[in-house]
Amino acid sequence: GQNIDQPTEMTATEGAIVQINCTYQTSGFNGLFWYQQHAGEAPTFLSYNVLDGLEEKGRFSSFLSRSKGYSYLLLKELQMKDSASYLCAPLGSGAGSYQLTFGKGTKLSVIP
């Protein structure tokens, strides 16, 4: 089965740095995705990690430790438009095929 844990809500100040953690337990792990979802909109792809370590992409970075079942998303130089939910989604196996399982998401509020 799949078990994903991430904080429900976080608040950070514009211009600051915030780290959103995610722990997971999954069978047949094959990488982890992070998605951003603004209220009422579709999730949009942010990052994919399959190897341990840090992947940097502009203001956003994502880290993975497979042995610890742990990932984080790091957002730098926060902007108001970064207020959204951030979904952690490990890719595991289920019923003979790979399955993307989403966490409940972390709602980030960026304040002036």
Add this chain to the structure above:
Amino acid sequence: ETGVTQTPRHLVMGMTNKKSLKCEQHLGHNAMYWYKQSAKKPLELMFVYSLEERVENNSVPSRFSPECPNSSHLFLHLHTLQPEDSALYLCASSQGGTYSSTDTQYFGPGTRLTVL
């Protein structure tokens, strides 16, 4: 036309109605998905189609019936729904003809469904 589109964006239906949700992807992808997103619950995978064949069905009630006539179109037929089926229904697509582990899924804007 951009990415993945869904119609209608909002739908209100009674429990005895029959309606259909439509998804279309303009990305040349070979796999399509239906997800359900309820308030305060994570995205739940409902159906997966790869090369127009259903490869995954996560024990979804039969009142939801998917149809994939070609690799660009996906439908979700609804009948005799319950109020607890009210949710945001999201469609997604990905590149692979098989359920590839590295393929990113691209989502449509969703249909906000309310069952009265």
